[in-house]
Amino acid sequence: MSPTEQPVSVLVVVPGPAAVRPADALVRAVETAHPSWQVLRVWAGDPDLAPATVEWCDAGPTEFEAAALPADGRVLAAACDAVGRLHVGPVVVLTGGAVAVDGSLGALVAPAGEIVVVPRLLEPPPLDDLGPSTSRLADDGRCSTAALGFGAGTGDTAAWLRETLTRPESVSAGAALETTAALFPSSWCDDPAIGASAWRWGADSPSLLEAPTFDPQRPWLLDPSLDAPPRVSLSDPARRRVVDALASQLGGADAVLRLPGGLTADETVRETLRRFGQPTLRPWTEPVPTRSVLDEHFWDVLHDLEPDLRAAFPDPNGADAGRWAAWTRQAVSDRRVPLLIEPLQSAERNGPRRTADRTDGVNLVGYFRRQSGVGEVARRVAAVLDRAGVPHTTVGYDDGDGPGVADAPECDDRLEYANSIVFVNGDQFDRFRRSMPDVFGPGRRIVGVWFWEIDTVDPDWVGHTHVDEIWSATTFMARTFAALRGPEVVHVALPMADPTPSIRSRAEFAPLASAGDRFVFGVVFDHLSVTHRKNPSAAIRAFRDAFAPDEGPLLVVKSINGRRCWEEHERLLAEVGDRPDIIVWDEHLPHADHMALIGSFDALVSLHRSEGLGLHLAEAMALGVPVIATRYSGNVDLMDDESSILIDAEIVPIGPNGGWAYPATASWAEPDHHQAVDALRRLANDPAGAVELGERGRRHHAELARTTMSEAAFVDVIRHRLGLTGSPTTDH
Structure with missing residues (x-):
């Protein structure tokens, strides 16, 4: 009997409450793909929070394992326990919320005495700076922890893996699984349809998709935990459709548990328990011994884990003991244990x-x-x-935060x-x-x-x-x-000098090389200036609704710092989708070239939610480029209805889109989408009128630069406000 013909058990391991509903969808998908397989659910979350309405397999991590291991480690410990208890042959292990199934899983069915692991990569990737980085393989291991197979008679293998996970010398779950695969009989699944993930996407229609950190609120990202632009981008419309279809099976797999009293079992807590705790600890049913371990060793472990703390307090038990103790007191007072501290070197x-x-x-x-x-x-x-x-x-x-200027x-x-x-x-x-x-x-x-x-x-x-x-x-x-x-x-109005563009022509800019005589709308912004505030997505949505893909106009979205703010940049690319007439170009340009690019546009669009000044809008007007902008905030000092097209807006709470920069209770503008669509069509359908609007904008800017925003007026303010003495002689 071949492995795929044998009775197969599937363990869907659920790491926490948030993964219950995705796990239900996963179970249904497995039952659809393999009606004859037996599917069992295993709980690997907080022992007190297992839903009573679900029939759970009598297996799972111990309380110590649950507290001391991250989500993927808890899943492996639960799977190993179940394999040891079931005494049945072949078992396929899937992590609820971390994987989605849309086809056959036969390649995961292991022969007797072997395990089958899914490699994160099937071939060496390019040596680039995309994420995940290949350097992560050393820490995370070369094989997935979210999908694997155990053959009949692999109880000893499972027991060895489980013990490895909780040993004091900490290793990641992936590294422990890779070591197990190297020491015990195993095979590596080379089916490209199994294991599409942030690491690779080998088949157009994957049978198994892995996305353990997937966030349904950010569906344009397969792995929002990355610290670099993604190796597998969902800006590809075909991939995005696959993920959208499977999204109900994903989410909640990276849940962090809370110990009694509300203490989050974060990396420091887990590492403290692994180093100094005993496997007999029962943090939920007998919390006092666990808290004693944490009280004695937590700060030492935190200091050891964080390079910034080791640099700031190199001798925490000696010369730096006083400052280190003060830091820990402040951390407790703030009800947080920050990973980073304000650098002391600044003073x-x-x-x-x-x-x-x-x-x-x-x-x-x-x-x-x-x-x-x-x-x-x-x-x-x-x-x-x-x-x-x-x-x-x-x-x-x-x-x-900004990059250096080329000609500083x-x-x-x-x-x-x-x-x-x-x-x-x-x-x-x-x-x-x-x-x-x-x-x-x-x-x-x-x-x-x-x-x-x-x-x-x-x-x-x-x-x-x-x-x-x-x-x-x-x-x-x-x-x-x-x-x-x-x-x-x-x-104090700033002096409005005329911009000086370089001699680069329209065709010399990559996104405009083949634009010809098409009407080109431009958007320019810096991701570091808070992408949600700059709101380039509004221009993309308005353009999509204003024009069909083959209608003629072109939209160029010129950004900088997309690699540093890769998550926001990926969302922007997802907004573009499969529109060939919308080009996103993330590139640092010398200032003169940037001015030449703006001068190459037939119109500049800024559907911002708020602007302090809007200098790029003034520069476009000085170059005679017509401007479409939100009728709100600092830019209204620079333009009016005669010199530009101003889009009405509703003032709304910022909410969570302000991120770290702005309070959620503050306000900004939401520009009127329909007005923006009409404005785009108006200019594209009347190029001569657009030229005339640009000329009115240029004259308006020139008048401001001659009067209220002149250099002479600005210099008078400096001399008056600062009470400069003596005659104005050059000293620079």
Whole structure:
């Protein structure tokens, strides 16, 4: 009798409550593919939370295993226990919530005395920087823990694997399984339809899909836990359709358990129990001995696990004992155990040195060498003061997220004057003060040129107590900062110089090389500026509804930092789907080339939810490019209905889309989709009218640059507000 003809048992191991419903869908899928197989459910979650309405197999991890192992380790321990108890032959193990079935699993049926494992990779991948990284194989093991087969008579193999999982010398579940496969009779499943995952996708229609960290709320990502752009991207419409069809079987597989009292069994807790606990511990039914182990050893294990803590407190039981104890007290007080701490080195960094306290000029301090909007403003102001003959020095501050500027200006990096204008946003000001203490001090006046994109600001987030004035480039931002009730807030319009594009032609940009005379809409944004706020997806949705794929117009979505914010970038690609007339191009360009690209568009679209300034919109108008933009926030200082197409918007709560940057209770705009669709059609159907709108925008920008946003007006503000003494002579 061949393995596939033998009576087969399938163990669907459920790691927690969130995986119960996906596991039910998995059971139905297995029964559809193999009606004659017996399917058993095994609980591997919190011992107190197993649903009573489900018939569970009398097997599973011990309480110690449940507390000491991550989800995949608990699943393997439960499977090994069941294999040892059932005494039946061949068993296929599937993790509920981690795998989805859509075809035959015959390749997982193991011969007697052997196990079958599923390799994460069937062939060497390209050596690239996509995720998962091949370096993870050393830690995670080369085979999947979510799907495997045990042949008849493999009880000893299962027992050895189970013991390996809980030994004090910690190994991952995948590494333990790989070692077991190397030491005991085994075979590797080479069926490309089995084991499609974040590692590989070998068949158009996989029989078994593995996605243990799949989040139904983010269905455009197969593995949201990655820290790099994905090796297997769901921007491929065919793959996305497969995942959408199988999504009901996925989710909840990576559940973290909670011990009595609400203590999360995170990595540190699990590692502490493995190192110092005994297998006889029963954390749920007898919690006191377990808590004693944690109380005695938790902080030592945390210190050992985290490189940042070891660097900050190299001798926690000796010279650093006092500081280390204080840190642990603060961690407890905050009801958290953070993995990272604020670097102590910032206070010790060698910043610029003060050489004088002259009052006839100003120090300009900021992101001169960084590619960011604030850095561009700093460079622009320095150029204005050069032309006006206002004495100044430039000091580069490099502790920011943006990449370096290709042709970074040379900074003086000295503090010559008592007055300083600092181009560092408020939420970074506390760190800036620790990095450059010589900027501050008695008799020194500090102006913060700050940008903020929404209508509220948390005073705990910004270092407004460290500045004498806040200068805001738009009335929208000035109103927001005025609510801080701290330093004086002044609306200071930035000088609007004409952009200087490079000589690159439209056809020299990759996404426009074959555009010909098609009408090209452009979107430009930086993922680090919060993708949800920039809202490029709204432009994509409007374009999809405005035009059929072969209608003619083209949409180019130009981004930067997509690799750093790969999850948001993947979602953007998923929005594009199979539309060949929408091109996403993630590329850093020199500023002059970036201006040339904007100048190559037939229209620039910004359906933003909020903008502090909207400098790119002003630059497009200066280049004569018509602009479609949301009628909300800082950009309305720069445009009106005569010089642009403004899209009405509803003010809505930000909610969870603000992420780390903005409070959920704050507000921003949701631009009107139908108006945006109509605006796109209006311009594409009337190219001559679009050219005329661009010309009106150019004239409007020129008028602003001549009056309220002129260089002369800006220089007058600096001289008046800072009380510069002496005649304006060049000192730079």
